[in-house]
Amino acid sequence: MRVAIIGTGLAGLACARHFAQHGGMVTLFDKSRGYGGRMATRRGDGGVFDHGLPGFDPLASEIVDVLRDLPEWGPDWRKVGVPSMNALPRALGGEYDSHLETRINSVATGDALTLTDISGNRFEGFDRVAVAIPAPQAAELLAAHGARFEAVSGVTYAPDWTLMLSGVEGLPPAWDVCTPTSGPIGLAIREAGKPDRSAIPERWTVHAARQWSVNNLERDAGDVADDLCSAFEALTGLTTTDSTNKVAHRWRFSQPENPVKAPFLLSADRRLGACGDWCGSEREGGDARAAWISGAALAEAMC
Ligand SMILES: Cc1cc2nc3c(=O)[nH]c(=O)nc-3n(C[C@H](O)[C@H](O)[C@H](O)COP(=O)(O)OP(=O)(O)OC[C@H]3O[C@@H](n4cnc5c(N)ncnc54)[C@H](O)[C@@H]3O)c2cc1C
The missing domain is CATH 3.90.660.10 (Polyamine Oxidase; Chain A, domain 2)
Structure with a gap:
């Protein structure tokens, strides 16, 4: 099964890992130069800063197995990447065929699924496509794909x-x-x-x-x-x-601020799905842990 995953944040990486564990051939796409999304590290004249997600809630490491070996830090025993927060996504993402600096702006469904980026390049022949990007961007990408994806457009962010x-x-x-x-x-x-x-x-x-x-x-x-x-x-x-x-x-x-009350969104034929921290349940969602759970759950449903 050939799988395209758009977005290499925690949701996309969890999805990739789960597909790969079930024999999927994964290709990653991200508009940024590196993996990790909001699990971000910035290198500049002033040095290196973890300027996105500062650390994982200890609860996350009960769910996210790849966090278990990371050191704990701070008064609430958060898990942090070493030597920087984005070291973990770099290591996880580096295992897969990847197209970085590639912003996908359409997904076409036919016998096989085709992605097109903003320069007009086409990536063809996928059996499954998982969209693992923040809700406002997912809403644009999925607007043409019907009512099953409508809920994403109502999510707002702090x-x-x-x-x-x-x-x-x-x-x-x-x-x-x-x-x-x-x-x-x-x-x-x-x-x-x-x-x-x-x-x-x-x-x-x-x-x-x-x-x-x-x-x-x-x-x-x-x-x-x-x-x-x-x-x-x-x-x-x-x-x-x-x-x-x-x-x-x-x-x-x-x-x-208001995650959808579903672990992921999925087309009727289960070939196109969407996941991210904007997915959750009555009581959960909106954080790093939710992103990982959502990505893994989507892959499970699409496998
Ligand atoms: C400053 C800050 C503090 C935070 N603090 C906490 C905290 O204390 N606790 C907590 O649990 N969470 C916190 N978070 C939130 C946490 O970082 C996110 O919930 C989690 O990282 C989201 O993962 P994701 O995979 O859903 O999305 P993202 O990490 O946003 O990944 C999405 C990826 O999709 C890519 N992308 C977007 N559009 C396209 C496109 N069209 N084509 C290709 N690629 C695309 C992006 O470049 C990005 O790499 C914080 C976030 C920030 C920014």
């Missing part, structure tokens, strides 16, 4: 402004992770405090509080960086030396 800070001066605070309950900052993480990163220079990843991100979503990234940096200095007592050391990243789609 944004997250994330500040990457290097070149800080002063004595680091006694903590590596802080979750203030008021002010612009929702979560501050000392990157050097994570396992196997102690040799790296002092660096911080600072996530804005959810409502602050909503209120400031359309502002200039430089102004947001200044505001979050001032709040960081007040919180930690550290000072930043140079404005080039602070970079703000706007995540428009951080986590789903």
Whole structure:
């Protein structure tokens, strides 16, 4: 069975793994340069930052077998990738035939399924296609495929402004992770405090509080960086030396607010399906664990 998976985040990788374990020949597609989606690591002048998913909830490792060997970190014993968060998706994704930097913009169904990317390149001959991308993008891709995929268009996401800070001066605070309950900052993480990163220079990843991100979503990234940096200095007592050391990243789609109440969406002939963190149940969904569960469950249903 030839399987195409669009999206190499946790949902797509879980789906790939499950198909491969059942004899599927998997080909991955992603618009980005690397694997992992929001399980992201950014490398820039300021160094390396895990600027997306900061770590896995300990509950996730009960479900996601590939997390079990990862070290634990922080006050709530999250699992983290080493030497960076995207090391795990890189290792998992590297096992499959992959087309990176390839944005798929249509799926055609016929005797076999065909994908087309934004440059007009065609990828033909698939028996199954799994769409494992965030809901707003999935809604566009699946609009032509009928009522079974309609639910995806109702999912909305919370944004997250994330500040990457290097070149800080002063004595680091006694903590590596802080979750203030008021002010612009929702979560501050000392990157050097994570396992196997102690040799790296002092660096911080600072996530804005959810409502602050909503209120400031359309502002200039430089102004947001200044505001979050001032709040960081007040919180930690550290000072930043140079404005080039602070970079703000706007995540428009951080986590789903209203996941669909289904583990995945599937066409009647079971050849085209969709999964992601936007799938869930009455009580679950909208996080990294849900993404993995959804991807594996979709593959199971399509096999
Ligand atoms: C800042 C931040 C903080 C977070 N904190 C937490 C947390 O504390 N706990 C938690 O559980 N979760 C958290 N999350 C959410 C978690 O990271 C996601 O739920 C999970 O990683 C989603 O996985 P996914 O596979 O569903 O989607 P994604 O990781 O978004 O993967 C989708 C992939 O599809 C690709 N793609 C999209 N469109 C196309 C296309 N047309 N063609 C080809 N490729 C395409 C993208 O490039 C991407 O690689 C956080 C996320 C962010 C950004």
